[in-house]
Amino acid sequence: MPGLARHDLDALRLKIAALEKRPLLAEGAAMLAERLGRAANDRGENADPLELLAAPNGLLHEVFADEQRQSGAALGFTFGLARQLLTSQRQAVLYLQLMGEGQELGLPYGAGLTQFGIDPARLVIGRIDSMTELLWAMEEAIACRAVAGVIADLASHPKALDFTVSRRLSLRAAAAGTSAFLVRYGRGREASAAKLRWRISPAMSGELPFDPRAPGIPRFQIEIEKGRLGDKTQRAEGKTMLVDWTENGFVSVEPKRRTGTAVHRTAPSSRPVAAPLGHRLSQAG
Amino acid sequence: MRLAAVDAAAAKANLISGQNLSDARALVPDLEVREIDRAYLEQVFADFADWHSNASPIVAVHTAAAPYGDLVLDITGVAHLFGDEQKMLEVLVNRLRALGFTVSGAIADTVGAAWALAHFSSGRIVPRGETEAALASLPIVGLRLEEAQVSGLNQMGLKTIGQLYGRDRRALQARFGETLILRLDQALGRIEERITPRLPIAEYYAERRFAEPIGYMDDVLMTARDLAIQLGLRLEAEGLGAQTFHLLLYRVDHKVMNLTINAGRATRDPNHIAQLFVHRSERLEGEYDAGFGIDMIRLAASSLAEVQSTQLGAFEVQDGAQDLDRLYDRMTSRLGPLALTRSKFVNTHIPERATKLEPVIAQTEDDPEALPDPELRRPLRLLPNPEPINVMAEVPHGPPMRIIWRRIAYRILKASGPERIEAEWWRSGKNLEVLERPERGSKRRDPRDDPKTDTQKPREPEHVSALAAFDPLTTVRDYYIIEDDGGRRFWIFRIGLYGAAEAPRWFLHGFFA
Numbered sequence: 001m002p003g004l005a006r007h008d009l010d011a012l013r014l015k016i017a018a019l020e021k022r023p024l025l026a027e028g029a030a031m032l033a034e035r036l037g038r039a040a041n042d043r044g045e046n047a048d049p050l051e052l053l054a055a056p057n058g059l060l061h062e063v064f065a066d067e068q069r070q071s072g073a074a075l076g077f078t079f080g081l082a083r084q085l086l087t088s089q090r091q092a093v094l095y096l097q098l099m100g101e102g103q104e105l106g107l108p109y110g111a112g113l114t115q116f117g118i119d120p121a122r123l124v125i126g127r128i129d130s131m132t133e134l135l136w137a138m139e140e141a142i143a144c145r146a147v148a149g150v151i152a153d154l155a156s157h158p159k160a161l162d163f164t165v166s167r168r169l170s171l172r173a174a175a176a177g178t179s180a181f182l183v184r185y186g187r188g189r190e191a192s193a194a195k196l197r198w199r200i201s202p203a204m205s206g207e208l209p210f211d212p213r214a215p216g217i218p219r220f221q222i223e224i225e226k227g228r229l230g231d232k233t234q235r236a237e238g239k240t241m242l243v244d245w246t247e248n249g250f251v252s253v254e255p256k257r258r259t260g261t262a263v264h265r266t267a268p269s270s271r272p273v274a275a276p277l278g279h280r281l282s283q284a285g
Numbered sequence: 286m287r288l289a290a291v292d293a294a295a296a297k298a299n300l301i302s303g304q305n306l307s308d309a310r311a312l313v314p315d316l317e318v319r320e321i322d323r324a325y326l327e328q329v330f331a332d333f334a335d336w337h338s339n340a341s342p343i344v345a346v347h348t349a350a351a352p353y354g355d356l357v358l359d360i361t362g363v364a365h366l367f368g369d370e371q372k373m374l375e376v377l378v379n380r381l382r383a384l385g386f387t388v389s390g391a392i393a394d395t396v397g398a399a400w401a402l403a404h405f406s407s408g409r410i411v412p413r414g415e416t417e418a419a420l421a422s423l424p425i426v427g428l429r430l431e432e433a434q435v436s437g438l439n440q441m442g443l444k445t446i447g448q449l450y451g452r453d454r455r456a457l458q459a460r461f462g463e464t465l466i467l468r469l470d471q472a473l474g475r476i477e478e479r480i481t482p483r484l485p486i487a488e489y490y491a492e493r494r495f496a497e498p499i500g501y502m503d504d505v506l507m508t509a510r511d512l513a514i515q516l517g518l519r520l521e522a523e524g525l526g527a528q529t530f531h532l533l534l535y536r537v538d539h540k541v542m543n544l545t546i547n548a549g550r551a552t553r554d555p556n557h558i559a560q561l562f563v564h565r566s567e568r569l570e571g572e573y574d575a576g577f578g579i580d581m582i583r584l585a586a587s588s589l590a591e592v593q594s595t596q597l598g599a600f601e602v603q604d605g606a607q608d609l610d611r612l613y614d615r616m617t618s619r620l621g622p623l624a625l626t627r628s629k630f631v632n633t634h635i636p637e638r639a640t641k642l643e644p645v646i647a648q649t650e651d652d653p654e655a656l657p658d659p660e661l662r663r664p665l666r667l668l669p670n671p672e673p674i675n676v677m678a679e680v681p682h683g684p685p686m687r688i689i690w691r692r693i694a695y696r697i698l699k700a701s702g703p704e705r706i707e708a709e710w711w712r713s714g715k716n717l718e719v720l721e722r723p724e725r726g727s728k729r730r731d732p733r734d735d736p737k738t739d740t741q742k743p744r745e746p747e748h749v750s751a752l753a754a755f756d757p758l759t760t761v762r763d764y765y766i767i768e769d770d771g772g773r774r775f776w777i778f779r780i781g782l783y784g785a786a787e788a789p790r791w792f793l794h795g796f797f798a
Contacts, residue, residue, distance in 0.1 A: 076798025234641030
């Protein structure tokens with residue numbers, strides 16, 4: 001379409017979204033575009049891709065990791081995104097996995113979740129027999145307005161998950177304002193209606209303050225492969241960034257600090273945790 | 286071998302049940318004999334018993350006294366629905382006779398008296414207070430006694446129940462055992478005899494009978510919805526809700542199908558209940574078989590709890606908890622009760638046991654003692670079964686430099702540890718040994734075998750073997766957090782110590798983010 005400026009196209013898309021009664025999507029996109037624009041103006045440069053990490057509700061995300069052995073990083077990043085969506089109205093995150101893939105990828109582990117900053121009581125772990133049932137469960141959960149996010153962790157490449165299905169999920173997510181995440185593994189990409197696609201790889205962690213030889217707090221390398229939320233996000237496509245997961249959420253790691261000391265601790269849980277044993281003993285007298 | 290039952294033709298040839306088979310063969314050389322199939326009879330009786338719950342809510346099968354069981358119905362407050370007791374007995378007996386069975390029945394105040402009458406004076410109805418007189422002329426076998434007791438009593442010339450009435454109870458008890466007195470008292474109503482009903486007794490139920498049997502699942506579900514509305518109104522009037530609902534489908538060929546759903550919290554919302562049955566029916570697959578049709582459907586509620594009517598709107602807090610409960614109910618009714626789970630902490634140091642998965646709709650209280658120690662780093666993902674790894678360039682009592690896991694080598698750059706976890710000495714005979722896992726890809730593990738799903742009772746996970754004695758050398762795991770040159774963070778452990786009789790082995794147990 002020569003002659004038609006990019007922002008006109010964007011405006012048109014938003015108008016269509018509004019006509020199709022997808023107010024949440026339109027609103028979210030507008031909000032994000034505004035925020036990105038503001039961030040860009042503040043720095044006088046391109047939009048900071050980090051802003052995308054606080055994506056609005058109601059989007060279908062795809063999170064890709066190159067290999068199954070990076071399942072820890074992929075899930076960590078997804079939980080990071082989903083945690084921001086928890087509100088007092090949306091109190092639960094659903095994690096769905098196919099039965100039998102638990103040994104391939106590992107199951108979310110309660111004690112680790114607490115340390116990562118996810119309250120295990122808010123995370124519902126579903127292990128489901130077949131892909132059809134899993135997709136049904138996903139749609140059902142997306143339609144519930146009390147769910148913050150639905151995460152499907154898929155070790156395999158099921159045939160059932162095609163473009164039509166992803167479009168369905170995307171529309172449902174937009175209609176109910178619940179975000180959906182497809183966590184997948186491999187380098188192949190299929191056509192999908194996901195608004196955002198991330199490629200996650202783990203990165204060498206920074207140093208812990210008192211133990212330089214120990215693995216540090218979670219650090220991910222994030223590449224935005226797809227950002228279809230207006231032209232500003234589209235411009236962020238192909239960008240990579242390095243982020244740490246801290247108690248303040250995702251924090252960008254400046255290139256010069258990459259080998260430096262990371263001072264943040266991992267995000268704390270919103271629940272009370274047991275005092276260390278010594279403390280308990282002293283209380284017991 | 287003895288005859289358990291004889292048909293009319295055999296009875297005409299003077300054969301009786303309880304007779305020796307060789308005696309019977311001698312009397313009737315061309316006797317046709319079939320072995321009694323107890324499992325089948327039990328099944329048929331169970332089906333019959335369930336089906337008879339359309340006549341009375343309390344139906345039981347007594348198997349102690351007769352070779353193929355007795356059907357016991359408590360008809361208190363039911364008989365008037367059939368007209369009177371006489372008519373009820375006729376209806377029940379005749380509908381079984383119409384199916385080609387030999388039936389005898391009787392109505393009396395007690396189970397024991399009814400049994401004696403049904404077996405030895407069929408078709409009688411004994412009014413209240415006349416039990417003693419009615420039983421007096423019946424043979425002593427009518428008391429449901431053991432064979433030895435019967436022959437003993439007969440030897441003493443005690444042939445009828447009436448002859449026992451005036452006897453010295455102590456002498457009878459000393460001579461024939463306690464059960465004689467017990468049975469006598471039960472028959473005469475001096476001791477209450479309990480009937481254990483096969484189906485749960487529901488105080489609240491709604492039912493519908495059909496003039497024409499129905500067969501389609503859709504019709505059944507529509508009826509379930511109507512019944513849910515009726516039942517919901519009744520429950521609302523009482524300020525109650527229920528967590529469990531049973532949909533009993535009575536087939537014309539005397540079988541009862543029972544669909545049960547469980548809700549996360551007590552409810553009486555007909556839409557929700559109907560929806561749960563719709564999802565439950567989608568999980569039925571081959572189980573549903575209407576046979577020749579269904580002529581009655583009953584919806585019963587159990588696990589009742591008080592549910593106060595709440596005002597919606599105005600100042601209500603919309604925290605979505607109700608929506609979530611409904612979502613979990615719907616998903617559970619279609620995916621199965623174990624599909625949706627939540628992590629729960631268990632008070633133990635052993636990593637795979639420290640968290641268990643508990644169904645969302647059957648929540649239990651948190652154990653505050655079980656909350657994990659925040660100072661101990663734990664992985665985000667845990668493998669249900671630790672996987673063995675090969676460790677190269679081993680440093681004694683230190684983290685490995687290179688490992689091979691799933692046939693890929695990793696160079697370890699960072700490590701922290703060890704965190705030593707020992708077996709719980711107060712549980713004798715258990716250690717931290719890792720058992721061989723079945724071949725990968727050969728067979729998917731049954732979810733119920735998964736130690737993490739085990740919520741019913743603390744069954745020991747299958748990968749924890751039992752050892753006769755506590756052996757400190759094999760009950761130590763040293764956990765390390767390692768990071769390879771690609772930034773992958775793993776949780777590995779070593780079992781056994783260097784210098785021990787057995788070489789230490791390494792396993793990978795989890796992934797950090």
